Structures are given as structure tokens and as C-alpha cells.
Amino acid sequence: MKWSLNLGRVAGIKILVHWTFVLLLGWVALTEAQRGSDVPTILLAIGFILAVFLCVVLHELGHALTAKHYGINTKMITLLPIGGVASLEKMPEKPKQELLVAVAGPAVNVVIALLLWLVLPSLQDVPTEEFFLRITPGNFLYLLLFVNVVLVLFNAIPAFPMDGGRVLRALLAFKLGRVRATQIAANLGQLLAIFFIFIGFFYNPFLILIGAFVFFGAYSENMVVQHLDFLRGHSVREGMMTNFVTLAPSDTVRDALNKLLTGSEHEFIVEQEGVVVGTLTRSQLIQAVKEEQMDTLVSKVMSAEVRTFSVQDKLSDAYTELQKTRVPLYPVLENGRLAGVINTDNINEFIMIKSALTQ
Template sequence: MFAKTIRLPLQLLGIPVSLDLSFLIVLPLLAFLIGSQLPLYLRLLQIEASPDWLQGPMPYVLGLLAALGLFLSVLLHELGHALTARAYGVQTREITLWLLGGVAQLEQIPRTRGAEAVIAIAGPIVSLLLSGLFALLRGLAPPGATDGQFLLGYLSFINLSLALFNLLPALPLDGGRILRSLLALYRPYLEATRTAVAVSKVMAFALGLLGLLIGNLFMLLIAFFVFMAASAEGEQTVLSRTLEGLWVRDLMTREVSTVPPSLTVAELLEKMMLERHVGYPVVEEGRLLGLISLEDLHGASPQTRVLERMRPPLQVNQDTEALAALQRMAEQGFSRLLVTDEQGHLIGILSKTDLLRALQLRAAQMSLSDHPKNHIPGRA
């Protein structure tokens, strides 16, 4: 989801904070929209303002402050998720602010029954508390302080809206996670996820239809995001549950064909033709030096040495979880991982084919174990 992010030079209670590039686009756009609709917000919040106050740059300055306050509120919302997850022993990789708000990227979903619901509800609770706090501060502000009245009123309203919207029963919103967690109290987690994904897609369709009827493009964008994210959530859950308990050492190929760094491109191409491989680890005296593949040879002369064209390999330890290995492949765009020991010696290779084969076999095993004929009458 976040291909380009900017890591901020700050941490919230030890949690890194990043900005997706889409945030840099939506922030000024949101500031402009709030500023241009300022008279509407003033009527909604029942604030009296002189016509002069609505002229010049003032509306857009207030729009920018309101937009910054909104994203700060979103940041605190996500921090609520992260701190609650920490109470369950789950760390947060980072909090990312982006086009549609924020995401706290947890390392994993805790296995404690109902824990996902507790972590999910923490965010809306924070937003509701912020809404009440801003409403209280607005009541204490002087009636003549129009700018303060507007900012506090807007942030109270928007935090209430944020809490209610996130409670919609649609993944990846908090309400969808609460729904899945409650379903998982009575049925297998995969089945609970499938049901939550189905509900999410219905909700996305309803949001999209409503956005179409009222001509709200932002609601259409949210509906599209919910639909796509719910589908991705379902696929990720199937992956994690299917590869659960498998490690790199269980799936890697231990017999690996390698090439020395002194091999020429002409000799390497001949080897590729004979063995029908398009990539090789470059090894010298047992130590892994790099990786050479067919695409690395473009533009090279026949006498060029492999040492001059090889690139750094993507390495992994044999005690790495299979799911983590698959995620690294996806993030880095590699189709294979080279497995090394603590001394940097090559001990195996893990390809995407190995992982897909394991997925197919485990899925078949899980399907077989769930078949009605395999359940003994009278047993749970």
C-alpha cells in the first residue's frame, strides 16, 4: 500500500512515524476545501463571523490549521491502537499517515481470543475522547474568539465523525476487525475472516452506491479502498494461516548450483543453457558474494567476469518464518532468497515456487481435515 514513504525524525513513545507521499498531496487539498467551505462550517457550528473575517487568506490559514489538527487526531487514534497492542505484547513497526488517514502497522495480530477487538476499539475510543475534549475547550473559549471557536468546534465534530466511520463493520476499518474478532470467538479464524470480508464488500458496494447517488467522489474513493483492502486482508490471512508453523529450513532447496566470480559471461550463458537456470549465487570458497541472473548480463561483453556484473543477494536465515520470507520477496521484488548461516556461507535457496508449492500442499491438507467425512461423530 505504501510504496513511497518519508520517515519523520521523531518517534511517538518509541514508534516511528512516516508520511506517505499521498499525504503531501491531500494536506493542501484538504486545507483548500475546508477554507473554501468555511461559511458552511460556521453555520453548522453556529458561529457568527463578520464578512471581513471571511476575506483574504484567513479562511485558508484556518483550513490548513484544521487539516493539520485532523491528521494529528488521526495520529493519536492510531497511537491508541499501537499502545493497546503493546499491552498484548505486540509491537508496532510504524504509524503511517496517508491519503485516507493513518495506519498502525502491527507486527502481528495477537492470538488471545478477542484481543483484536480490544485493539481495534481503542482507536475510536481515543477519537471520542478527543471529540469531548475539544467540545469542552470550545465551551471554555471566549465567544468572540471566532478562529478558536471554529478550530475547536471543527476538531470536535471531525473526531466524532472519525470514530463513527471507523466503527462501520468493514475491513480494514476498526469495525471490521471488531466483527472478525467477535466471529472468531465461535468459529475458526479463517472462516471468521471470510465472513468479515463478505460483509466488507457489501458495505463497500453500499458506500459506493450512496456516493454515486449524492455525487460524492470522496465516498466513492473510500468505497473502492474498502473493497480492495478487504480482498487483500482475506488473501493475507489465508497466507499467514496456511504458512503458519513453516520455516525457511523446511522449504529451502539445499542442493544449489553456484558459479565462481571469475566465470565469464560466455561461460555463464553456456551453463544457463545446459542447466536451464536463469540465476545463480556467486560463491567463492563457500562464502556467498552475490547473485547473477540473466537480466544482469544485458550489455556485457562475452569476456566480462561475473564479479563485475553480480548484484547484492537477498539473504535470509534458515530460522526465518516462511511467511516473513514471502513478504520480503514481495517487498524487494525478488523471486528467490539465498539462505546463509551465521558465517555467511550458502546453505540453501528458497524460491517463490517452493513457497507456492507449500501453500498448495498445506491448503489441501487443511481442506481435507475440514471435510465432513473426516470428522468422527461425537467429537468436537
């Protein structure tokens, strides 16, 4: 994710913190300063926020490591002011596996809360409102226990794509199948999201952000699952384009620019006698023009590392890869030679046609 600081890796997973997280720490420091707190109290409040987000990282690692057990990798975990996001390559399609991956995150918070409960002495009196309003050395760990309980309860809300929504989808999928289960879980998630947004206008603007995240997340997940269902059983050959313009490695940047201006292609496959040797994107081409490399060979400015598909590959796999990488297009090979190209737009058109035919 852009504008994120890399904090390192855990079990091969990058831990990133988005720059907006600094705004949260600044807001906490400013709030404490306005209360008249001294420097140690301000630092303690910031330390509490950092401790909470350490629990969030552990929560996301619970998801990621459980998914890894089923052969699904996680590229990164990103910390945002509204929480953490684990970028799994995909969610398991088997209901039992998705159920365990979804439960693993909140289970980590349950363990943290249980350990704190066992270690901390019992409170002599029932906590008052003042107990929760200010962080002190005496209530630091108690409030951390409370936050972990809240995280468990909050994530249990069946608002897809939150953990509770994924648990609901997995349970429904045992009987209804993944597609129908996703529709139900996503619709429920969007209804709850609208409720969050409505309440947020009157009580807490933070709920508006959460509602928007849930609403669009539910919509996106539902669309992806519906699309994958349309693509099931179809090969890349059926969804690829066979009418396209290529470049040769001996062409110049000027030649490529002329093809860009006179045609509809924005990205080009670079091939020599049917063998793919690279790709050239519009941004690479424009950069070469800015650097006054008009007579430079395409082979000098292209990307030589190319991921390809075979005509026999599953179209759903190509769709998933394109969604994940955001690469403009991939070459498609047959017997090692260029047979076509495939991109997201063409697959979406294939889905649109299939959808129209089934109505």
C-alpha cells in the same frame, strides 16, 4: 513507501506523509480561495486539516503502541489523503490481543473528543448548517471535536480491514477460530465496500476511494489468513527449491549474465563451497552491465547482508517474511550450509497443491 516525506519518529516509529497529501492541502486552499476567503482564513482551513491529521496520527499510534505491548513492531505510519496507515509487522493472532489493538485507535479519538468536550463551553444554540461549512476561530475546536466523534463512528463500521471489521473478527474468533472469523468479516467488509462505491457514484466520490480500499484490503487479508492456515504445521524444507543455479564470488558479471540469459533464474545465491556469502538480483546485475562492469567480480556487486532460513523453520514464518520484505528469495540452510532457496512463487505453488489435495 515511495514518494513520502519523513516527518521524524515517535517511539521509534517513522511518521511519513505521502506526496498526495499535498494535493489535499492544495484542494482545501483552492476551495477557500474560490469562496473569496482571505489569506488568514485559508491558512486557518489548512491548519484545521493538519489538526485533523494530527488526531489521525495519534489514532494510529494507539494501534502501534498497543501492538508493541504484545511484541509486534510498527515500521511506519503513513499519512494519505484518505487517512493514516500503520504498517504493523502483523496483527496479533490471539483474539483478545487483536481486539485490544483494534480498539486502541478509536479509543484515542474518544479521549480527544472527551477532553475537548470538557474544555469547551457549551454552545448556546443548536449549530446550523452554516456552522459546519466554514472554519472560523470560534468553531475550530468544536469542529475538531465533531471530527473525532465521526472518526470513532466511522471506524466502528464492521467493514474489514477497518477497525470495526477487526473488532468483529476478534469477537468471532473467540468461538469460530481465526480462519472462519476472517472469512465472515472479510465478506461483510466487501459487501459494505460495494455499498460505499455505489453510494459514492451518486453523492461523494470520496466514498468510492474508501470502498475500493476496503474491498481489496478485505480480499488481501482473507487470502493471507487462508494461506497461513494451509502452511501451518509445515517446515521450510517442504516448500523450498532444491534445483537452482548459484554463483561463486569469483565469477564475473559476464558469467552471471550468461546464466541469467540461458536459465530461468532472475536472482542468484552467491556461495563458496556451500557457504552463503551473498545474493545477486537481476536489477543489480543489469545496473552493473549498464556501468560496463562486465569483468567485475560478482563479490563486488552482490549484497553481502543475507537473511537466511533453516530447513526446520516454519513455512508460515517464511511466507510472512517474504510478504513483508518483498525480497525475491532467501537461501535455506541445513547445518550452516546451503540446502535450497525459497521464494513467494514456490510457496504459492505449495499452497495451490495443498488446496487442491483438500478439495
